[in-house]
Amino acid sequence: MANVALMGHVKNAVTIDDLKRMAHRRLPKFVIGYAEQGAGNGACATGNVDAFEGYNLVPRALAGQEPVDTSIQIFGRRYAQPFGISAVGVSGLYRRGADTLLAEAAREANIPFILSGSGAASIETVAKVAPDHTWYQLYPAKQARITNDFIDRAGNAGVEVLVITVDYPEPNRSEVAQRTGVSVGRGPTLRTFPSLAWNVAQHPGWLLDFIASGGTPELESWRNYAPKGAKPAEIFKVFNENWCGAFGWDEIERIRAVWPGKLVIKGILSAEDVPRAVAAGADAVTISNHGGNKLDRAIPSLQALAKICSEQRAAHDVLLFFDGGIRRGTDVLTAMAVGASFCFLGRSTLYGVAAGGAAGARRALEIMSEETRYALAMIGCRRAADICRDFLA
Numbered sequence: 001m002a003n004v005a006l007m008g009h010v011k012n013a014v015t016i017d018d019l020k021r022m023a024h025r026r027l028p029k030f031v032i033g034y035a036e037q038g039a040g041n042g043a044c045a046t047g048n049v050d051a052f053e054g055y056n057l058v059p060r061a062l063a064g065q066e067p068v069d070t071s072i073q074i075f076g077r078r079y080a081q082p083f084g085i086s087a088v089g090v091s092g093l094y095r096r097g098a099d100t101l102l103a104e105a106a107r108e109a110n111i112p113f114i115l116s117g118s119g120a121a122s123i124e125t126v127a128k129v130a131p132d133h134t135w136y137q138l139y140p141a142k143q144a145r146i147t148n149d150f151i152d153r154a155g156n157a158g159v160e161v162l163v164i165t166v167d168y169p170e171p172n173r174s175e176v177a178q179r180t181g182v183s184v185g186r187g188p189t190l191r192t193f194p195s196l197a198w199n200v201a202q203h204p205g206w207l208l209d210f211i212a213s214g215g216t217p218e219l220e221s222w223r224n225y226a227p228k229g230a231k232p233a234e235i236f237k238v239f240n241e242n243w244c245g246a247f248g249w250d251e252i253e254r255i256r257a258v259w260p261g262k263l264v265i266k267g268i269l270s271a272e273d274v275p276r277a278v279a280a281g282a283d284a285v286t287i288s289n290h291g292g293n294k295l296d297r298a299i300p301s302l303q304a305l306a307k308i309c310s311e312q313r314a315a316h317d318v319l320l321f322f323d324g325g326i327r328r329g330t331d332v333l334t335a336m337a338v339g340a341s342f343c344f345l346g347r348s349t350l351y352g353v354a355a356g357g358a359a360g361a362r363r364a365l366e367i368m369s370e371e372t373r374y375a376l377a378m379i380g381c382r383r384a385a386d387i388c389r390d391f392l393a
Contacts, residue, residue: 010356010363016327016348019364022355023094028203030196031093035350040175040296048292048325051300055334056393063380068373070384074112074319074342075161075262075283077132081369082384083332084112086291086323086344087137087163092120092217094354096209101353103130105361109369114163114344118239122220123150127157135161137266139168140251142244146225151259153221160261167267167290169246249280256281264321269304271311274318284319284341291324291346301325302335309339329371336384337392 013019024032038045072082085106091098099121106113107130115126117139127134136154140147154162200207218232219239226238256263265277266286277285287305289298299307301324308320322340326332332343345368352364372384381387 010352010360013352013355013360013363013367016351016364016367019351019355019360019367020347022360023351026203026205026355027094028196028200028206030199031206032354035094035347037175038292038296039173039294039298042292043296044289044294044298044300045292047300048289048302049327051302051325052331052334055302055338057330057333057337057375057379057391058393059378060380060391063382066382068376068382070369070373070376072342072384079112080110081365081372082336083326083343083345083368083372084135085114085349086346087114087116087119087165088346088350089116089118090120090217090219091116091350091353092213093210094350095357096213096217097121097357098350098353099126100129101358101361102349103134104358105349105353105365106130107133108362109365111365112161117150117165117221118219120217120220122223123153123157123159125220127159131158134159135163135264137163137165138255139165140244140247140255141242143242144254146242147255148258149224150221151255155260161264162255162259162261163264163266163286164252164255165266165290166247166252167269167288167294171240171243172293249276252277252280252282266321266323268308269299269301271308274308274320278318282318284321286321286323286344287340288323288344302338305335305340306338329368329373329375332368332372333375333379333381333384333387334392336387337389339389 010019010022013022070081071078085102099115099119103113103126112133112135113130114135114137115123117137123136136159138150216232219235222235222239225242226235262283263281264284264286265282267288267290268274268277268285269287269289274285287301287308289301301322305322319341320339321342321344322335323344323346326343326345327348335343348368349361349364352360356363376384379391381391
């Protein structure tokens with residue numbers, strides 16, 4: 001293939017799609033397939049990206065010569081960009097130490113990083129890497145004492161923003177995992193590895209990294225609740241056994257009562273759920289379908305955002321965050337013009353760190369930052385905070 005980005009270092013990547021192709025070259029099919037397809041036949045993951053094609057930006061001429069300001073103030077802190085890095089579970093399978101690498105890149109770029117409740121690194125580890133930029137995504141446990149302990153650990157580590165993901169009532173059902181026989185949480189087993197040996201052998205960089213990291217990534221934050229000396233697969237089993245997705249609004253209210261910081265409810269797609277989240281104590285709501293990873297016929301995040309903004313935004317003073325399908329700076333601006341206060345990137349930065357580690361994570365953020373600044377200048381909007389529906393066709 002002639003594309004220079006495929007033949008060289010991540011520094012040669014021009015777009016997020018370049019990093020995506022590089023990540024595909026490095027990762028075995030059962031790994032990248034799980035990340036790409038999402039739920040069912042992949043329609044929702046694809047729909048998130050395609051939804052942006054339904055919008056165009058309208059440039060305003062003669063906007064003046066003052067420098068473009070991409071910064072946004074959220075929860076009393078000014079971030080350099082109108083986007084942050086979203087939570088990605090078991091990210092260590094894509095690149096050893098991915099959580100800390102992404103957190104470090106976020107700190108350097110002055111944007112927030114959300115550590116997944118099923119992340120490989122612990123809350124304490126990531127908070128040390130990016131003490132002022134780490135948010136924590138909480139998966140409530142079946143036992144309230146474990147949930148409360150996570151809340152205490154996040155607070156003690158200096159985390160100021162807690163994100164509760166609410167769109168995961170049933171254990172994940174991945175057709176990729178069912179076809180390959182490989183669970184992303186456990187990685188290849190002695191039983192499944194032989195059938196995948198040829199594909200894995202074609203990706204020696206990933207294989208060496210996988211071996212060097214000790215094999216299946218460990219869910220460090222869950223080690224405290226597993227038997228002493230438990231192996232990664234055993235810790236993951238503890239996570240599965242204690243994870244509780246089917247909780248109700250009463251659990252949100254209970255967590256709100258014990259968490260002193262900012263609270264974000266992530267995974268809202270219905271306009272009717274926004275006021276309920278506000279009533280339960282949310283400081284912000286993230287419009288998200290979990291990257292298309294849970295239901296293949298779920299409404300694309302951007303369509304849900306548009307509907308929610310038209311029906312509920314005027315009546316409820318709440319920050320609306322957005323997550324789903326962003327691959328370009330113009331996508332960030334489109335989501336904000338529709339009504340988002342701030343955006344989060346999932347796969348875009350995952351491609352970067354998977355393709356090139358720390359350098360890849362930084363390059364992904366550089367690309368998104370450059371594209372966002374350029375797009376703002378081109379549409380005649382000097383401040384990211386000023387973008388509104390007037391800039392949409």
